[in-house]
Amino acid sequence: MKILSSAGHSKTLTPALLLSTLMLGFIISLYGQSEFLLQANDLWQILIAPDSQDIKQQVILLLRLPRSLVACLIGFNLGVAGLLMQGLTRNPLASPTLFAINSGAACLMALNSIGFAFFSALPSELATFLGALLGGVLVFSLGGGLRSDSNALRLILAGIAVNGLLSSLTRAALIIADDTAYSILHWLSGSLSEIDWHSWSQLWPLSLIALLLAFSTSRGLNLNALGEQTANSLGINITWLRVRVCLAVLLLTSISVTLAGPIVFVGLIAPHLARALFNNNHLVLLPASGLLGAALVCWADLLSRSIIPPAETPVGIITALIGTPFFIFLVLKGKL
Amino acid sequence: MSLRSPLLLAALLLLPLSFLSQHTHAATIEHDAGTLTLDKTPTRIVTLAFSFVDALAVAGVSPVGIADDGDKNRIIKSVRDLIGDWQSVGSRYQPSLEAIAALKPDLIIADSGRHHSIYQDLSLIAPTLMLQSRGITYRENLAVMQKISSAVDKSAQFKMRLKKHQKRMLDLKNQLNNSDTYQFAIVTDKGMWLHSPSSYAGSVIKELGLNSPMTKNINEPYLQTSFEQLLKTNPDWLLVGQYTENTVLDKWQKSPLWKMLSMAKSKQLIHVSASVWSLTSGMLAAEQIAQELASHLKK
Numbered sequence: 001m002k003i004l005s006s007a008g009h010s011k012t013l014t015p016a017l018l019l020s021t022l023m024l025g026f027i028i029s030l031y032g033q034s035e036f037l038l039q040a041n042d043l044w045q046i047l048i049a050p051d052s053q054d055i056k057q058q059v060i061l062l063l064r065l066p067r068s069l070v071a072c073l074i075g076f077n078l079g080v081a082g083l084l085m086q087g088l089t090r091n092p093l094a095s096p097t098l099f100a101i102n103s104g105a106a107c108l109m110a111l112n113s114i115g116f117a118f119f120s121a122l123p124s125e126l127a128t129f130l131g132a133l134l135g136g137v138l139v140f141s142l143g144g145g146l147r148s149d150s151n152a153l154r155l156i157l158a159g160i161a162v163n164g165l166l167s168s169l170t171r172a173a174l175i176i177a178d179d180t181a182y183s184i185l186h187w188l189s190g191s192l193s194e195i196d197w198h199s200w201s202q203l204w205p206l207s208l209i210a211l212l213l214a215f216s217t218s219r220g221l222n223l224n225a226l227g228e229q230t231a232n233s234l235g236i237n238i239t240w241l242r243v244r245v246c247l248a249v250l251l252l253t254s255i256s257v258t259l260a261g262p263i264v265f266v267g268l269i270a271p272h273l274a275r276a277l278f279n280n281n282h283l284v285l286l287p288a289s290g291l292l293g294a295a296l297v298c299w300a301d302l303l304s305r306s307i308i309p310p311a312e313t314p315v316g317i318i319t320a321l322i323g324t325p326f327f328i329f330l331v332l333k334g335k336l
Numbered sequence: 337m338s339l340r341s342p343l344l345l346a347a348l349l350l351l352p353l354s355f356l357s358q359h360t361h362a363a364t365i366e367h368d369a370g371t372l373t374l375d376k377t378p379t380r381i382v383t384l385a386f387s388f389v390d391a392l393a394v395a396g397v398s399p400v401g402i403a404d405d406g407d408k409n410r411i412i413k414s415v416r417d418l419i420g421d422w423q424s425v426g427s428r429y430q431p432s433l434e435a436i437a438a439l440k441p442d443l444i445i446a447d448s449g450r451h452h453s454i455y456q457d458l459s460l461i462a463p464t465l466m467l468q469s470r471g472i473t474y475r476e477n478l479a480v481m482q483k484i485s486s487a488v489d490k491s492a493q494f495k496m497r498l499k500k501h502q503k504r505m506l507d508l509k510n511q512l513n514n515s516d517t518y519q520f521a522i523v524t525d526k527g528m529w530l531h532s533p534s535s536y537a538g539s540v541i542k543e544l545g546l547n548s549p550m551t552k553n554i555n556e557p558y559l560q561t562s563f564e565q566l567l568k569t570n571p572d573w574l575l576v577g578q579y580t581e582n583t584v585l586d587k588w589q590k591s592p593l594w595k596m597l598s599m600a601k602s603k604q605l606i607h608v609s610a611s612v613w614s615l616t617s618g619m620l621a622a623e624q625i626a627q628e629l630a631s632h633l634k635k
Contacts, residue, residue, distance in 0.1 A: 035568035055567065055596050062593055063564050113525070113580070124525050124582070175429055180579050183526040186560060193562040194527060194584060196591070312560050 014277050018291050022072070025298040029068045030060055033305040038064075067195045070203055071301045071315075072294040074192075074260055075270075077207055077252040079293020080214050080286055082267025083274065084252075087221040087282060088245045089152035092330075095268040096253040098159040099246075102262035103166035104135020105254065110170045110184050114177035125202075125258055132254035138162050140246050190263040190316025192301050199259050210251035211290075217244050218282035225280065263300075263316045265323025266293045272330060296322070365487050368448035369455050369466040377489040378443035382462070384431050385447040385469035386411060390618025391481040393418040394497050395490035401439045403431040412612050414620045437461045445484060469617070471557045473539035477617050501619045508626040509545045512633055517549035519571035521561070522614050523583040528566065528576075530559045536617040540625050563588050567597060573632075574599045577610030606632050 031038035042056050051057055078096065085094040096102070108131025111119040119127055139162045143155030170188075174181045220241040223231040228238050256263070274289035300318040307313040363374045382401035383389050389411055392399050398420035404410050405427045423439055426432035428450060436444065441462040448466040451458065458464040465487060467480045478498070485494030520537040522529045531538045533548045535557035542548065549571035561569070566588075574597075576585065588594055599605050612624050 035565055052592075055593075058593050058596070059564055059567065062591060063562075176427070180524055180526075181429075182558075183524040183529070183579070187526045191527075193560070194587075196563075196587065198587070308556070312562055312565075 015288070018277070018288070018295065022291055022295040022298065025295055025302060026068050026072060029071065029298055029302045030064045032302050034059070034064075063196065066197045066200045067192055067301070068298065070195045070200055070259065071192055071297045073200075073203055073207055074256040074263065075266060075294035075297030076290040077210070077256045077293070078263060078266040078297070079270035079274070079289040079291070080211060081249045081252040081256075082269075082293070083271040083282070083285055083289040084214055084217070084221070084245050084249050085267065086271050087224065087285075088242060089155060090225065090227075091152055091156065092272070093268075094152075094156070095265075096249060097163070097262075097264060097267070098139070098156060099249060099253065100135035100139045100159055100162040100166055101132045101250065101253040102135070102257050102264070103163045103170065104138070105129070105132035105257040106188055106262060107131055107166040107170045107173070108134065109187065110173035110177070113180055113184050114173050116173065129254055129258045132257050133250060135162060135166055136246070136250040136254065140250075186314060187261045189314030190261040190319070191312060191314040192260050192304075193312045195259065203255055203259055206251055206255045210248050210255070213244055214248040214252065215283075215286055217241060217248065218286055221245070221282040222280075225282075261314070261316060263297060263319055265319045265327070266296055269323050269326050270296060272326075363486055363489065365465060365483050367465045367467055367483065369452075369464075372463055372465055372487075374443070374463060374487060376442075378441075378463075378487065380439060380441045381443045381445065381488065382425060382436050382439055382441040383445045384425070384451055385428055385445075386415075386616035387469045387477060387480070387618045387621075388445045388447075388467065388484060389419065390415050390616060390620050391484040392488065394481065394619050395485045395488055395493050397488050397490060398422065400441065401425040401436060403428045410611065410615065412609075412616055412621060412624070414624055415616070415618070418620075433457055433461065443487065445487075472536065472617070473534060474536060474543050474617075474622060475539070477536060478619075481618060497619065501623065504623055505543060505626060508630050509543075511630050512544050512546060512626075514633070515547065516572035517547045518573045518575065518629070519549050519569065520575045520577070520608070520613055522558075522579060522610060523576050523585050524579045525582050525584065527584055528561045530561045530566075530569065531614070532557055532559055536621075537613045537625060540622045541629070543622075544626055544629065546629070563591070563593065567593060570598050572598050572602070573604045573606065575606045575608045575613070575629075577608050577613045579610055 027040070027043070031040060031042055036056055036059055038056055038060065042060060046057050046060060081096045085096060085098060086092055105128045108119060109124065109128040112122060112124055112127035122130070139155065139159045142162065143158035144151065174184060177184065220231070220236050223234050223236050224238070224241060232238055253267075270289045270293035271285070273292050274285050278284050278288050296319065297315065300322065301315045304313045304315040304318045365372050365374070381392065381397065381399045383392065383399050384403040389399060389402055393415045399422055401423045402411065403426055404424050406424050408416070423435070425435040425439070428447070431451070433454065436458070444458050444462050444464040446455065446458055446464055446466055447469040449468060449470050451466070455464060455466055465483070467483060468476065472480070482494060485491050518541050520531045520541065522531070532550055532554040533539055533542045534555055538548065538557070549569045594600050608628060612621055
């Protein structure tokens with residue numbers, strides 16, 4: 001990693017580039033790829049001549065703006081969650097998917113959609129959120145939980161087992177619910193097409209709490225990088241650190257998957273890119289990984305609308321399409 | 337039996353002509369998995385898709401088994417009224433091979449889109465026709481129906497019924513004559529799917545001479561649609577079939593943008609039965625779709 005974060009990088013140039021990539025993606029996604037043929041000028045018109053009867057302006061304000069904001073914040077959350085996972089387990093392959101949060105959310109959402117038992121009584125979003133929490137807590141407790149002798153490998157094994165169980169339940173639900181299967185499948189690929197201001201108001205407060213919690217662990221994660229025993233001897237309470245990190249990951253991922261479905265690979269790519277661009281200090285890495293995640297989801301969402309217009313391609317497919325070659329690249333370069 | 341006796345008579349009359357063959361009926365049907373030759377008229381038929389039941393009902397034949405997802409009401413009423421009772425053979429997605437075999441069928445009609453992987457198993461039970469059921473247009477469906485009618489040796493009935501059907505559709509087409517745009521969509525709590533003119537419902541709308549709000553030529557039968565795209569598509573009439581109790585429409589209707597839609601202004605949002613408009617296809621379904629459209633337009 002040291003080699004990649006070349007000393008030649010100016011300390012201000014990289015963050016500036018990163019921020020402008022994100023800003024550019026955000027602005028273009030406000031008007032890009034619209035059947036209404038929106039233009040940058042329409043954004044300007046909103047500022048200088050707001051008109052509540054103009055359909056173009058209303059589309060930008062009521063549909064595009066919340067969608068772009070949610071895309072960025074979800075990307076940020078996933079980027080941060082991925083970094084936390086990798087920092088905690090000291091395993092470069094760890095990602096929020098490992099915690100079975102996505103598969104838990106998918107499982108309960110699918111059971112809710114087919115009207116299985118009492119799940120059907122819950123609102124769909126609540127069921128999804130509970131599923132995400134359930135998956136995460138299950139992996140966390142099977143993986144050693146709060147025990148002091150628990151290790152990262154055990155957590156990973158628990159993740160694989162719980163993921164397998166939950167995905168098979170989801171598949172069973174899909175077979176039973178043949179008619180609604182395609183709408184469930186669409187959600188399972190991760191999509192931002194149903195985002196509105198209501199979603200934003202659900203997303204930001206929980207995200208804020210979880211992000212504050214995440215940033216409070218950065219010093220602990222820096223020391224944890226030296227090994228658990230070393231961190232322990234330097235006065236870090238590993239159990240307490242683990243609890244806070246897991247809680248933050250759980251919240252960040254659960255709220256994101258509830259609103260947009262599983263958007264995969266972001267939590268895996270963003271931390272690696274962040275480490276390649278910056279140093280290994282989690283105080284810097286956390287916001288960097290978050291911003292990279294935000295830019296990634298924002299641009300992927302923009303791309304997802306342009307593949308077969310006017311139909312929406314789920315954004316999760318795009319992130320997976322970008323993520324897979326990147327992952328192979330990491331493996332070939334021996335960075336893992 | 338009353339239906340069969342004139343046929344028997346016809347068969348007896350034709351017997352001298354077929355002196356080389358010992359059988360009263362021999363049909364060769366080109367289907368999606370090759371060519372199927374039937375040397376006698378099948379009487380115990382199992383169908384694994386709803387649209388094939390429509391075809392059999394039109395031909396005046398009752399299937400002994402249907403993959404009805406364990407719910408007889410999944411077969412639309414106009415079709416149910418024309419056929420006798422049947423045994424369920426499980427879900428369309430995963431029909432039970434045991435239940436099918438237990439019925440000792442002499443013909444199985446399966447969906448080439450869904451049942452490709454069990455074709456070999458089905459063929460071991462009985463001669464199997466693989467035909468398309470989903471994602472095909474009105475005209476393609478009529479061709480499939482015609483194949484089924486010749487497999488069950490009811491081509492004559494089919495032709496007669498087809499003439500009647502075409503007249504009905506033409507009458508309704510003349511009644512419906514207007515320049516508004518019509519769009520059918522399925523809504524769930526996860527989103528909205530517009531059925532384009534290359535879907536079944538979309539092609540029936542087109543057959544009735546009604547306009548689609550989709551300006552581009554679209555080959556995809558079902559298009560997932562965001563609220564933004566619905567605003568752009570902006571049909572004069574929106575016919576929706578619901579798969580779930582709560583749908584995205586509940587959310588969209590609260591938005592200030594909803595009032596900007598033509599169909600919201602003129603109150604031309606119509607709730608229709610998803611089982612008639614989307615789950616099945618066939619002559620009877622098409623007639624019901626056409627009649628529903630006509631009844632709403634007259635109001």
